[in-house]
Amino acid sequence: MKSLKVYAIFYLIFLYAPIFLLPLFAFNSSTVIAFPLDSFTTEWFTTLLTLSEMHGALLSSLKIAVTSAVLATSLGIFAAMAVSRYSFPGQKGIMGFIMLPLVLPEIIVAVSLLIVILRMGFSTGAWSVIVGHTLICTPFAIAILQSAFASLDPSLEEAAYDLGETPASTFRLVTLPLVMPGIISALLISFTISMDEFIIAFFLTGAEPTLPVYLFSMMRFPKLLPAVMALGTILVVLSVLLIVIAEFFRRRGAKRTGNDTGGFL
Amino acid sequence: MTTAKKDRKTLISMQNIQKHYGDYHALRGINLEIGEGEFFSLLGPSGCGKTTLLRTIAGFEDYDSGYVMISGNDMRGVPANKRPTNMVFQSYAIFPHLTVAQNVAFGLRKSGMSKAEKAKAAEQALEMVGLKGYGHRAAHALSGGQRQRVALARALVLKPKVLLLDEPLSALDRKMREQMQVELIKLQREVGITFILVTHDQEEALVMSDRIAVMFEGEIAQCDDPEVLYRRPKSKRVADFIGVMNFLSAECRVEDGKKIVNVAGLGETEVADDQCPEGFPDGAATVGFRPETLTLLYEGQTATHREAAATIDEVVYYGDMTYYDVRFDGVDKAVRISMRNIFGRDVLEVGSRVRVSWSPGALVVFG
Ligand SMILES: Nc1ncnc2c1ncn2[C@@H]1O[C@H](COP(=O)(O)OP(=O)(O)O)[C@@H](O)[C@H]1O
Ligand SMILES: [Mg+2]
Numbered sequence: 001m002k003s004l005k006v007y008a009i010f011y012l013i014f015l016y017a018p019i020f021l022l023p024l025f026a027f028n029s030s031t032v033i034a035f036p037l038d039s040f041t042t043e044w045f046t047t048l049l050t051l052s053e054m055h056g057a058l059l060s061s062l063k064i065a066v067t068s069a070v071l072a073t074s075l076g077i078f079a080a081m082a083v084s085r086y087s088f089p090g091q092k093g094i095m096g097f098i099m100l101p102l103v104l105p106e107i108i109v110a111v112s113l114l115i116v117i118l119r120m121g122f123s124t125g126a127w128s129v130i131v132g133h134t135l136i137c138t139p140f141a142i143a144i145l146q147s148a149f150a151s152l153d154p155s156l157e158e159a160a161y162d163l164g165e166t167p168a169s170t171f172r173l174v175t176l177p178l179v180m181p182g183i184i185s186a187l188l189i190s191f192t193i194s195m196d197e198f199i200i201a202f203f204l205t206g207a208e209p210t211l212p213v214y215l216f217s218m219m220r221f222p223k224l225l226p227a228v229m230a231l232g233t234i235l236v237v238l239s240v241l242l243i244v245i246a247e248f249f250r251r252r253g254a255k256r257t258g259n260d261t262g263g264f265l
Numbered sequence: 266m267t268t269a270k271k272d273r274k275t276l277i278s279m280q281n282i283q284k285h286y287g288d289y290h291a292l293r294g295i296n297l298e299i300g301e302g303e304f305f306s307l308l309g310p311s312g313c314g315k316t317t318l319l320r321t322i323a324g325f326e327d328y329d330s331g332y333v334m335i336s337g338n339d340m341r342g343v344p345a346n347k348r349p350t351n352m353v354f355q356s357y358a359i360f361p362h363l364t365v366a367q368n369v370a371f372g373l374r375k376s377g378m379s380k381a382e383k384a385k386a387a388e389q390a391l392e393m394v395g396l397k398g399y400g401h402r403a404a405h406a407l408s409g410g411q412r413q414r415v416a417l418a419r420a421l422v423l424k425p426k427v428l429l430l431d432e433p434l435s436a437l438d439r440k441m442r443e444q445m446q447v448e449l450i451k452l453q454r455e456v457g458i459t460f461i462l463v464t465h466d467q468e469e470a471l472v473m474s475d476r477i478a479v480m481f482e483g484e485i486a487q488c489d490d491p492e493v494l495y496r497r498p499k500s501k502r503v504a505d506f507i508g509v510m511n512f513l514s515a516e517c518r519v520e521d522g523k524k525i526v527n528v529a530g531l532g533e534t535e536v537a538d539d540q541c542p543e544g545f546p547d548g549a550a551t552v553g554f555r556p557e558t559l560t561l562l563y564e565g566q567t568a569t570h571r572e573a574a575a576t577i578d579e580v581v582y583y584g585d586m587t588y589y590d591v592r593f594d595g596v597d598k599a600v601r602i603s604m605r606n607i608f609g610r611d612v613l614e615v616g617s618r619v620r621v622s623w624s625p626g627a628l629v630v631f632g
Binding site for chain 1: 352356358360371423
């Protein structure tokens with residue numbers, strides 16, 4: 001038991017210590033990334049504001065993340081609904097293949113997509129990153145939405161129908177409000193994954209880089225390294241915030257329908 | 266209770282309903298007539314098809330063949346949202362994202378009523394089920410009994426011709442269940458709507474219903490009012506399912522046109538036609554009788570009907586009642602006798618020799 005505890009503590013330090021170093025150097029006035037720390041400054045954050053290329057990268061990242069999140073969540077709704085309502089032959093196998101990108105190395109997804117796109121004679125661009133990100137976000141969206149649909153008592157929909165509603169108005173008045181927390185949660189998680197994703201974006205991005213790709217390119221300039229730290233800090237804080245909000249929505253939904261299954265936190 | 270239903274107009278009529286789930290034959294030729302304003306129960310063990318039949322009436326379930334008529338209209342192809350029926354689901358299916366009042370007024374959305382009229386109707390329905398003033402509460406914070414009442418109000422506010430209830434009391438604890446049984450009977454009398462109740466609890470069905478249909482494996486075994494069902498079950502299986510029934514083996518024969526039964530341990534007696542629901546068997550038979558049709562005779566008491574000697578095997582004391590398991594002389598099997606306890610009269614002990622009074626008219630003969 002005791003050694004397990006020690007293991008857990010070391011694991012957490014190993015996992016999070018580098019991330020805690022980010023804000024440390026982001027607020028450090030020295031351009032050299034080394035201890036001892038110099039003095040406190042917010043200079044690097046103001047530098048970020050002046051980098052116009054970064055603004056372009058931020059914009060294209062937002063565009064890609066919003067589109068991928070909407071696409072992945074929409075696909076997720078259909079898949080989760082189909083799985084929770086109907087059983088059909090080969091259901092488990094099909095679901096297995098849909099969930100596979102969760103564990104597939106992203107580099108495989110990225111390279112194979114790149115080959116397919118180039119072979120078909122298209123050129124890469126924001127759209128191809130969206131395709132790749134939708135692919136890797138969909139399993140997460142499905143996992144979240146599946147638990148939202150599974151905790152929905154099917155007799156609620158029947159009750160609405162019994163009380164005179166049509167299937168369409170039942171979906172609008174009962175199903176949608178009850179799975180809405182799950183939908184919001186799926187949107188936020190997908191958005192976060194897409195915002196943070198590097199490998200697929202790096203391979204498929206074309207002329208306009210996303211924020212992580214731009215961040216990577218900045219690393220070549222030692223002068224900009226503290227600004228990279230600042231940008232990294234912002235991304236980490238934002239991601240954590242979004243995931244916490246997503247989990248809040250998921251739990252609220254689970255509490256309402258009275259049973260909690262799944263979830264990532 | 267038997268006379269009132271005779272002049273009831275038929276509201277629901279089902280003819281030869283057949284239903285399969287894949288290979289499984291769930292409903293095997295259901296024929297039923299249910300009257301206007303009747304409190305009707307579908308009673309049977311779990312898995313016998315009660316819910317399926319109820320959902321067939323509600324319009325949630327398709328059937329292979331047969332007819333469901335409501336008020337003389339064939340319901341084939343009429344979807345659940347267009348039928349004059351409303352359902353109280355086993356899980357109550359209260360919308361957790363709405364308030365109590367919004368739940369109750371849910372079905373009034375397309376009624377053309379003004380907002381104020383809807384609110385008033387909802388409030389009245391809530392008052393009817395004893396939840397006056399609960400309208401603004403969040404539905405997901407209610408107790409089981411309260412949810413049940415909201416579900417009732419939500420269905421009744423639409424003034425359906427038929428209210429369908431799928432095991433509405435099974436999730437409640439015993440006290441609450443007994444209280445709700447009485448309230449449901451009162452409510453049904455008050456609104457005069459036909460109630461069709463699904464239950465696996467024979468006591469509940471006996472307490473609440475005008476008539477009961479007993480179902481086994483997708484078939485209706487017997488449909489009668491509670492008294493007839495209890496006193497004159499049409500088969501051994503129904504007899505066994507409703508209340509406690511003692512069974513003893515017997516020999517049957519006809520002598521001078523009289524139907525004579527020789528019951529093990531009790532002796533010979535003549536029986537009437539209505540005591541033989543499956544026809545009079547020739548030779549070996551089984552005879553059934555209820556625990557309260559037997560009486561233990563104390564010293565000095567004489568039998569009102571017939572008498573037999575027995576030994577007490579087991580005594581179960583319930584306060585107001587005592588159950589005795591006794592063995593008649595020459596019989597291996599014990600039978601149960603229920604005796605009301607009278608102040609000043611001792612409960613008898615295990616092993617005592619006793620005389621038992623029994624009435625030939627209470628016997629039911631099965632093949
Ligand atoms: N949707 C379904 N698919 C397949 N079989 C079903 C379905 N619904 C019910 N059944 C089967 O039909 C039988 C009757 O079910 P049901 O009407 O729910 O019984 P009850 O309500 O009397 O307990 C059961 O054996 C059940 O397994
Ligand atoms: Mg059932």
